[in-house]
Amino acid sequence: MNTPPSPTGAERTDESAVRIGALVPLTRPGWVEAGQQLLAGLELGVREVNDAGGVGGRPLELVVRDTAADPRKAGAAVEELARLGVAALAGEYHSVVARAAATRAQALGLPYLCSSAVLDALTEQPTEYVARLAPPQSRGWRVYADFLLGAGHGRIAVATQPSVYWASGTRILRDCFAAHGGTVVEFDMSALDPAAVCDGLVAHRATALLLLVGHPEPAVPVVEAVRRDQRLTEIVMGAPAGQPEFAEWAKSLGDDGAGIPFLRYLPERLTPLGARVDTALREQLGEAPSFVAFEGYDTVAVLAEVLRSHGTDRARIAESWPRVAVEGTRGRIQFSRMTGSSVWQWAGAPIQVVDRDPADAYRFRIRHNG
Numbered sequence: 001m002n003t004p005p006s007p008t009g010a011e012r013t014d015e016s017a018v019r020i021g022a023l024v025p026l027t028r029p030g031w032v033e034a035g036q037q038l039l040a041g042l043e044l045g046v047r048e049v050n051d052a053g054g055v056g057g058r059p060l061e062l063v064v065r066d067t068a069a070d071p072r073k074a075g076a077a078v079e080e081l082a083r084l085g086v087a088a089l090a091g092e093y094h095s096v097v098a099r100a101a102a103t104r105a106q107a108l109g110l111p112y113l114c115s116s117a118v119l120d121a122l123t124e125q126p127t128e129y130v131a132r133l134a135p136p137q138s139r140g141w142r143v144y145a146d147f148l149l150g151a152g153h154g155r156i157a158v159a160t161q162p163s164v165y166w167a168s169g170t171r172i173l174r175d176c177f178a179a180h181g182g183t184v185v186e187f188d189m190s191a192l193d194p195a196a197v198c199d200g201l202v203a204h205r206a207t208a209l210l211l212l213v214g215h216p217e218p219a220v221p222v223v224e225a226v227r228r229d230q231r232l233t234e235i236v237m238g239a240p241a242g243q244p245e246f247a248e249w250a251k252s253l254g255d256d257g258a259g260i261p262f263l264r265y266l267p268e269r270l271t272p273l274g275a276r277v278d279t280a281l282r283e284q285l286g287e288a289p290s291f292v293a294f295e296g297y298d299t300v301a302v303l304a305e306v307l308r309s310h311g312t313d314r315a316r317i318a319e320s321w322p323r324v325a326v327e328g329t330r331g332r333i334q335f336s337r338m339t340g341s342s343v344w345q346w347a348g349a350p351i352q353v354v355d356r357d358p359a360d361a362y363r364f365r366i367r368h369n370g
């Protein structure tokens with residue numbers, strides 16, 4: 001990563017600026033690489049808006065706060081940013097953290113465009129103040145289940161950790177597989193070690209193991225244990241939450257990390273804007289951007305258009321979500337009320353199942369388009 005650190009203090013660098021609060025995980029236990037990618041996209045978007053004249057002649061400014069994957073820290077950051085006068089909130093990668101931020105933003109009447117978190121229930125009650133770019137977990141994980149079922153997997157196992165997000169994912173998978181006569185067995189990684197997981201896979205005759213756990217611990221030791229167990233040479237591993245997307249995965253596991261399908265939110269082909277942004281992000285990051293960086297860029301593209309059209313009044317911004325129509329890096333972005341969703345949702349967000357090529361762990365293969 002070559003992205004320079006962004007200022008995270010409360011100082012105002014330009015009194016005339018239109019300010020956006022940015023929530024990103026930049027320190028452990030947050031997924032730092034995801035946070036860096038998200039921030040890179042947000043920053044590139046802001047630079048390009050400002051190079052094009054800003055918002056009504058006023059510069060756009062990010063006020064960045066590190067959530068460190070801590071819901072309480074995120075809630076406090078939302079309150080601080082509201083006091084600082086930001087027009088809207090953007091960002092966040094971790095679903096449980098985004099839920100805390102969305103709940104607080106709703107209570108404060110602060111518009112929040114969630115960039116990357118997927119948990120279906122971002123708020124307990126329907127709200128006009130929150131919109132989201134990433135597809136809801138129920139949609140993405142059903143696509144993933146369809147991919148596994150299509151490949152002939154009817155008996156899968158999941159290695160899980162205690163979390164609302166992992167529990168939600170497990171429930172979605174159970175429902176999908178049960179509808180096709182399949183089964184899902186769960187291994188609680190707070191009680192089991194990798195060797196016990198291997199024994200359990202053999203005992204339950206599972207044909208696939210999904211890693212619903214954090215990275216690097218315990219994901220890396222579980223992958224290594226399965227790869228080295230001669231009883232499990234035919235088992236398929238998967239990581240629907242996207243752990244193999246980031247370079248840290250390949251660095252940690254090398255060839256062992258290849259051939260593990262995961263979800264990412266990119267189309268088969270980027271839009272012309274997306275192709276240009278891809279080039280700019282590669283230069284900025286010093287590596288290929290992840291889908292999370294594109295989510296960051298698209299977040300700013302949407303907010304800039306809303307601010308140009310509706311001004312900086314928070315209530316007017318919230319009222320504008322159903323009227324958004326913006327050409328993003330991955331398609332045309334418009335928000336609607338999807339069944340079961342409490343927030344405004346980009347229904348057309350693209351979904352792929354992808355893995356790292358066993359012949360080259362730094363190259364991706366598209367396995368399925370949802």
